[in-house]
Amino acid sequence: MTPIEVNVERVSGDEGGGRRHPNTCPNCRSHFRDDELRHSLRVCAQCNHHFAVGAMERIEQLLDPGSFVEVGGDLRAADPLAFVDLKPYTDRLLDAELATGLGDSLVAGSGKIVGRPTAVAVMDFAFMGGSMGSVMGERFCLAADLAVARRMPLISVTASGGARMQENILALMQMAKTVGAIDSLREVGVPYISVLAHPTTGGVIASFASLGDVVVAEPGALLSFAGPRVVEQTTGEKTAPDFGRSESNLRLGQLDAVVPRRELRGELAKLLMLFSPAEDEPTGDNEPLPTVGSDDNPIDRVLGMFGLGRKRG
Amino acid sequence: MTPIEVNVERVSGDEGGGRRHPNTCPNCRSHFRDDELRHSLRVCAQCNHHFAVGAMERIEQLLDPGSFVEVGGDLRAADPLAFVDLKPYTDRLLDAELATGLGDSLVAGSGKIVGRPTAVAVMDFAFMGGSMGSVMGERFCLAADLAVARRMPLISVTASGGARMQENILALMQMAKTVGAIDSLREVGVPYISVLAHPTTGGVIASFASLGDVVVAEPGALLSFAGPRVVEQTTGEKTAPDFGRSESNLRLGQLDAVVPRRELRGELAKLLMLFSPAEDEPTGDNEPLPTVGSDDNPIDRVLGMFGLGRKRG
């Protein structure tokens, strides 16, 4: 559905162009049963390749069991442009919903991670390439609303080829709308953690997904505004094999960390703890604190004028 | 007095090492009488080379005649470390004062440019290489104090080899102190215009001088943290002839403009006008303004909820 989708296929290693089974590792060709993959968090046991994870399964992986409550689940795209290309937009939507069981490319709600409440917004690349339209934008904002209302952090997990062309300018405006949601979080001091999964490109990475107070990515994910094929076709430049990948982005200053999927829940739990209010702690070993010394130095008098003292520890 | 001073000599074109007369152009070797140079704003009439300008002469060039009032003119360096290298610091200070007629490397005060009041802080490279010590820092802060008190802009003109080693840590602290002065301007919304003259390096460019709301430089000025010789000696890298020059800095995003000295007063006047409050203006040609149209579109109702309307011009 998006310019990036095509490149994503290429980047995921399927150079031969042949149709591969979704449970066959595109990297090492190992094949897994679906329950095996689900059990391994959809990480290849042989080569550590990270398979795509659907939104609902991602929520299962990350949240405490039974803690998730969805918001905006009943929203559906409305085709305001009456858009038809080779196929009507409404048909594409129906196909996507039938294929994924989802109403759009993002699932929003709230839940808990190791007991700490959090709002969540999780994308699903299988729904029209994780494209960003009106419903995705509104659902993301509903998750942010929850975060603001309950003063709990927001965590997003993104996987997107970019904006949904079938909604054209309204799709573009979802960039402004979702960034506005981040602004509302910042206004009240609610933390936002952005997790970038393969691929996060186009309008999604050029809006909310880049604005996390902390931004982490899964290994090997393609994270770029324009995909490698668009870059090559438009500018004639060659792209390196690691173009736009998580590891390059870390080196280039765009990420706080690359976190393997097996560690993701743990790292998010740690961040939720760090972003939580101070705890009373037992006062360690009770060593006596040094006293504030006095000094005959004249500077003290100047500092004293401003209510500032000096001491020797 | 500073690591940069040496490089400055080299950059100003005096490669031969021979002692040249200060009124001989280091670029084209034209020689001028002092009154000629003063009349041409110390710009070479042959090749446009910008000679150094002393602080008091710079003030004459820029401010309306007779408008300058100095502050902090009685402050003098106090040698707290009782610093002696090959020569005592106190001797160096005395030599510098005798040579320049100035009490330190910066002259502060207020004045007018084309009738608009402004605070000014002007450096003089001839005073110990324009080095930054306690007096320079305090004088700069006094100029900022004036700007805050009278809600008038601050203009600085810098020329400095960096911090004054003879005051060591106190010299370093002038970076924090002068940046604090900029912070006080920002707190009340008073504009600060920084003019960088040859050379502005070290602690001066790494503090207040880089923080202008607008930053302009004279042509060909060396503007860098480390001078070219320090870079070459420390890292073994070669520096290009245009290393750190105004023109490179403009290209590299560090400057708003390179302004020839002859245009400087005019550009500053324009900026003071732009930074001054709105004026009532005669209402042009009085063409009728378009009326706010109404539209049957439902979006209007949604926008109406937020007090927002739309119109067709």
Place this chain on the structure above:
Amino acid sequence: MVRVSDEVRRLRKRFEARAEESQIWDAVQLARHPDRPYTLDYAERLFSDAFELRGDRAFSDDEALITMLARYHGQTVVAIGHQKGRDLAERTRRMFGMPHPEGYRKAIRAVELAERFGYPILTFVDTPGAYPGVNAEERGQAGMIARSVLAFCQASVPIVATVIGEGGSGGALAIAVADRVQMQENAIYSVISPEGCAAILWKDAGQAKKAAYAFRPTARACLDLGVIDTIVDEPSGGAHADLDASARLLDTALRLSLAEAEAIAPAHRRALRRAKFRAMGVWGVADEPTNQDF
């Protein structure tokens, strides 16, 4: 079963009914006309004084996007606009109006300056898009666009954006979040170029005309969809036919939009601007409220 509001049905009908195909393609071509006035052409005619603010204070001065302090009807404003360039040398220097991250970083700097002194911001949108090159990507094109959008969201000063030519995708939106958004009559605003859309959805860039008709990048469609507030008239034949007349028409609309933006209480401006964009989008409501496998 999805319930869709009557409003959306009415919108759809309107779009289906209009035989505006040729009109849309005319706009695409006029928006890209080589003689179309650019940001600097308007700056010359609208501002009595101007001082260009250059550089991102980090990497370079990106000439595809210009920022300036300027005097507009007696008050100081910060102007931000894409600049395509007129002849080949200038076009190359200005990358055909396609900014690198440095351009957006310069825009953010200008927004911060405006915010510091309470100056209104006027933006002029005219870009095929952000530059899609390797270096631009490596220096964080996506993140910088996001940060620019955020800077425009966070500002409390009045902002008026005008799409004066091509409003191309995220590279346009980066400077187009405003209290009032205007489009010139023949400007276009879209999430991808007609050619790009055609290449992907029709597998044939030659179908650009068909794509343009399907996704309607016109001012009229943007107004109908609630994305812009005002359509700014152009001289007959298009903005390039008479630059002075075009500037006068823009001036008239701009003054009114700016007055409206200034009329909003500063303390509410940020929240209202957010609410304005929050309202953008249309959707229906499904009978089954949740996802299937949940």
Place this chain on the structure above:
Amino acid sequence: MVRVSDEVRRLRKRFEARAEESQIWDAVQLARHPDRPYTLDYAERLFSDAFELRGDRAFSDDEALITMLARYHGQTVVAIGHQKGRDLAERTRRMFGMPHPEGYRKAIRAVELAERFGYPILTFVDTPGAYPGVNAEERGQAGMIARSVLAFCQASVPIVATVIGEGGSGGALAIAVADRVQMQENAIYSVISPEGCAAILWKDAGQAKKAAYAFRPTARACLDLGVIDTIVDEPSGGAHADLDASARLLDTALRLSLAEAEAIAPAHRRALRRAKFRAMGVWGVADEPTNQDF
């Protein structure tokens, strides 16, 4: 005739009187000792949890300067510190603790994060200086140091800076503007390295010892001059002799300094921090108040 205050005369006398030359040179060597604990050594021992924040969101992740979210005695803080690196590979990767502009941009990002959530900032200063290379210069080393100093000035959250090794010039100061500034007993803090000073003033880098004695980069001198608030004791033999003991001593001082910084009303913190640095510097008053040729 210049009148100098009695205080300055007393300071001078104290410095002239002390036969501390060898003591000063010991500090220079201990501050640079290859086994001296670095920021990460303290982070490990002082923080119960930590998450490193990497990257400047513009160009790279500069490993010469590290930033993290960390839990310190039950509360979340933002930690910022230079990191020299222990073996040759790490030293090279971390540029011997000499940041590029990207490092300072990362520090600014960390300050903004702390400010957004009200977290105190703890900095650990340990650098020979900002990296003096062509690329660093071209990407705006000077301006970024200035902006970092400004970010620290503008923050309203409590800030405590500790010089734990070499406090080298502007590259150190960039993260050392704080409500409370501490120095470890054998740390040094100076506007230039002793070698650099000697090379310029004595025309002989070999005179570093003489230069160090003349410009006194020691904690004691910094305390006497009003530049720091606290000297943090080290284990006998120096901080490297017992990392755990050194961390415990630092912890004790840090808790107290942080408590003091936290005791300042947030609304006054910025102005008081500014006033604290404004007070730094000593000068006399001349009888003739103005310049000669004026």
